[in-house]
Amino acid sequence: MNDASSExxxxxxxxxxxxxxxxxxxxxxxELNGLLAxxxxxxxxxxxxxxAAMDLAFAEKVMEADLGQLxxxxxxxxxxxxxxxxxxxxxxxxxxxxxxxxxxxxxxxxAVPNRIPPSSNGSAKANLNSxxxxxxxxxxxxxxxxxxQDEPVGQRTELLGDSGGDPWKWxxxxxxxxxxxxxxxxxxxxxxxxxxxxxxQGFLGxxxxxxxxxxxxxxxxxLVTEASFQQRRSELLGRPSTKQIAWTPGPTPLDAEVSGDVxxxxxxxxxxxxxxxxxxxxxxxxxxxxxxxxxxxxxxPIDGGVFDIKTDGKVxxxxxxxxxxxxxxxxxxxxxxxxxxxxxxxxxxxLLAPVE
Amino acid sequence: xxxxxxxxxxxxxxxxxxQQYGNLVWSTARRWSAxxxxxxxxxxEIFIDLWKCAGRFDPEVASESTFVMMIARRRLIDRRRRxxxxxxxxxxxxxxDCASGDRDPGEFAEMCEEAAVASELLSELREDERKVLELSxxxxxxxxxxxxxxxxPLGSVKTNIRRGLGRLRDRLTxxxxxxxxxxx
Numbered sequence: 373m374n375d376a377s378s379e380x381x382x383x384x385x386x387x388x389x390x391x392x393x394x395x396x397x398x399x400x401x402x403e404l405n406g407l408l409a410x411x412x413x414x415x416x417x418x419x420x421x422x423x424a425a426m427d428l429a430f431a432e433k434v435m436e437a438d439l440g441q442l443x444x445x446x447x448x449x450x451x452x453x454x455x456x457x458x459x460x461x462x463x464x465x466x467x468x469x470x471x472x473x474x475x476x477x478x479x480x481x482x483a484v485p486n487r488i489p490p491s492s493n494g495s496a497k498a499n500l501n502s503x504x505x506x507x508x509x510x511x512x513x514x515x516x517x518x519x520x521q522d523e524p525v526g527q528r529t530e531l532l533g534d535s536g537g538d539p540w541k542w543x544x545x546x547x548x549x550x551x552x553x554x555x556x557x558x559x560x561x562x563x564x565x566x567x568x569x570x571x572x573q574g575f576l577g578x579x580x581x582x583x584x585x586x587x588x589x590x591x592x593x594x595l596v597t598e599a600s601f602q603q604r605r606s607e608l609l610g611r612p613s614t615k616q617i618a619w620t621p622g623p624t625p626l627d628a629e630v631s632g633d634v635x636x637x638x639x640x641x642x643x644x645x646x647x648x649x650x651x652x653x654x655x656x657x658x659x660x661x662x663x664x665x666x667x668x669x670x671x672x673p674i675d676g677g678v679f680d681i682k683t684d685g686k687v688x689x690x691x692x693x694x695x696x697x698x699x700x701x702x703x704x705x706x707x708x709x710x711x712x713x714x715x716x717x718x719x720x721x722x723l724l725a726p727v728e
Numbered sequence: 729x730x731x732x733x734x735x736x737x738x739x740x741x742x743x744x745x746x747q748q749y750g751n752l753v754w755s756t757a758r759r760w761s762a763x764x765x766x767x768x769x770x771x772x773e774i775f776i777d778l779w780k781c782a783g784r785f786d787p788e789v790a791s792e793s794t795f796v797m798m799i800a801r802r803r804l805i806d807r808r809r810r811x812x813x814x815x816x817x818x819x820x821x822x823x824x825d826c827a828s829g830d831r832d833p834g835e836f837a838e839m840c841e842e843a844a845v846a847s848e849l850l851s852e853l854r855e856d857e858r859k860v861l862e863l864s865x866x867x868x869x870x871x872x873x874x875x876x877x878x879x880x881p882l883g884s885v886k887t888n889i890r891r892g893l894g895r896l897r898d899r900l901t902x903x904x905x906x907x908x909x910x911x912x
Contacts, residue, residue, distance in 0.1 A: 389890040393864045394805035395871055417798065421790050422897040423865050424797035425842035429850060430866035431752060431797075432843065442750035446768055450750075450775045454742040457779040458734065668780065698780055 384411055385419075392419035405677070409690050412604060605644045605688060608637050615727060619647070622704065622721040626651065634703045634725040636691070643691040645703070650681050650723075653707075660705055661712045662691070668698035676703070678712035702726045729792055735783035745778070749796045756797070760804040760868045770807055774800045789904060791840035808868070845899050853892065856880065860888045 384407040390396050391404060408416060608614050614637040619630060630650050636643035645662070653659060662676030674697070679689050707720035730748060733741035753774050754767070761767035777799050785795050850858050859878055863869045864885075871889070875882045 385894060386890050389893045390886075392801075392893055393889060394801075394808060394868065395864075418897050418901065419893055420798050420802065421794055421842070422846075422893050422900055424790075424794045424801055425840070425900060426846040426850070426861060426865045426893070426896055427756065427801065428752075428793060428797055428840060428843035429846035430862055431755065432847075442746070442754040442771070443768075446754070446771060447746055447750055450746060450772060451743060453772070453776070454779055455739055457776055458737050458739055458742070696781060696784070 380407055381411060381414075383407065384414060388414070388416065388419040392423040402677070604690075605635060605646075608635055608640070608642060608644065611637055611640075613637060613639055617703070617725040617727055619705075619723045619725050622724040623718070624720050624722055626722045630723060632686075634691075636697075636700065636703075636727075638697070638699075641696060645689045645691060646686060647681065647689070648686045650687070652681050652684060655680050655710060657710065658707050659710055659712060661708045661716070662689075663704045663706065663716070664691075664697060664700050665702040665704065666697050666700045669696065673704075675712065675714070678708065700727055729785070729787055731778070731782040731785040731792055731795065732787075734779060735785070742779070746775070749793065752793070753796065753800050756800050757804060759866070760808065766807075770804055773807070774803045777803050790900075791842055793840045794842045804868070841903065842900055845903060846896055849892070849896050849899060857888050857892065860885055861892045864889045865893075 384404070387396065387400055387404040387407065390400065396404065408414060609616065614635060617634045617636070619632050619634070628649050628651050631648045632646040632650070634643060634645050650660070659678040659680060661678045664674040664676050666674055676691060681687055703725040704721060705723040706716050706718060707722065708716060730741045730745045734745060753771055757767040757770040757774065758764075761770055778796060781799055785792065790798070850861070853861070856878060860874055860880065863874045863877065864871070869877070871882055871885050874880070875885045878885075880888075
């Protein structure tokens with residue numbers, strides 16, 4: 373490990389400690405995700421366990437002093453609600469799908485103003501030359517000379533709030549494009565992309581330099597080898613439980629043809645997005661943002677962070693699952709203002725990968 | 729292990745889990761929450777997370793109580809970040825009780841092996857170092873709040889927290905590695 377690598381490793385340890393006590397800024401969170409991608413051997417939860425153990429040590433005295441008695445009413449309420457979630461745990465999918473899913477997602481809504489007309493050939497299309505459509509992010513991606521390359525991306529943030537809108541526009545589109553996602557929406561008439569406390573800072577932008585790829589991560593450049601990206605994605609693809617989901621055009625396809633996929637391994641909580649043909653974006657104008665729809669994880673879609681496409685051709689963007697993804701039903705890409713949004717109006721939703 | 733039973737769908741383990749960890753989660757949520765209602769919401773979410781994440785519990789990596797506390801802290805941190813609210817004590821007496829700096833860390837070692845290791849480490853620290861960790865890890869104060877309260881430069885606060893957690897992380901890693909070797 374050279375000096376630069378050692379310094380980055382040390383920085384990673386610092387950020388993990390800060391994360392464990394809940395004091396990471398959005399920018400630092402992006403930096404952390406990038407460093408974790410560079411050092412995949414690091415156990416992200418190790419500092420969280422240390423903080424938990426230390427908290428337990430401090431808490432012992434409090435418990436002895438009888439300062440923390442869970443109210444009986446709350447105890448009963450938790451007991452009453454538990455069977456519903458145990459069913460979910462047991463079956464990995466809800467036994468009474470619609471009922472449980474409805475309960476899980478509550479009153480969400482999805483509205484798609486559909487500013488960009490759908491393409492006629494079924495491929496995702498883009499016209500990013502105009503100000504509104506130009507995408508420009510700072511995220512993690514890199515050129516792909518083959519289908520097996522990867523790199524780090526953004527973080528996820530839970531979403532709250534309600535952007536309003538007409539759910540039935542979205543629903544109609546979803547029915548036509550993705551059966552699974554359609555089912556989701558049917559069961560979650562209020563589903564919306566919304567969020568609070570935006571934190572999905574993009575992470576990496578890429579530029580090819582010989583055998584290495586320079587990855588810009590929230591304030592500094594890292595050097596990430598192509599080989600390591602390729603290897604990690606290939607390894608993930610080789611595992612039996614890994615899912616590979618192709619991107620399909622969203623309700624507002626881009627003019628350019630875009631292909632690619634999402635590779636996701638539930639057990640490892642790791643995944644990669646690949647794109648071929650996703651237009652280069654201008655980060656000062658717009659950025660791409662990933663959303664993960666996971667009703668079992670929470671009733672709100674998850675912000676997967678923003679990212680940039682800096683060169684033409686194939687790129688790969690790692691998905692960093694900071695929070696556990698329990699049962700992802702779909703991955704969606706929107707185009708947002710620089711830095712992303714906490715509440716997406718879905719006015720530009722060019723790509724969707726519904727999990728079968 | 730209760731969580732393994734819950735992961736297997738054993739509903740009877742839920743009540744036992746609440747009995748075992750309910751007070752711990754509740755008191756932790758109270759410290760991190762701005763109001764009783766906020767704490768109640770947090771506790772509900774924490775236990776739902778726990779039911780959902782039970783299958784991820786690995787006794788070879790951490791004790792059950794450490795895992796429960798980790799899940800609870802993660803949810804509480806997430807809630808605080810989302811809402812961008814300052815953590816305030818429910819009342820002054822609660823804060824005073826939680827923050828009492830004259831404890832003997834050696835008393836706290838019974839809950840689990842990791843907590844015992846943490847207590848041992850805390851007992852080796854200077855009082856001001858231990859206080860900073862307590863205010864950060866246990867009470868959830870920000871670095872700046874801690875700096876203001878103890879009169880320590882902000883940079884020193886951050887360094888103390890990072891170094892303390894790093895040392896404990898290293899010891900827990902050795903503990904886990906030793907346990908695994910013993911099984912071989």
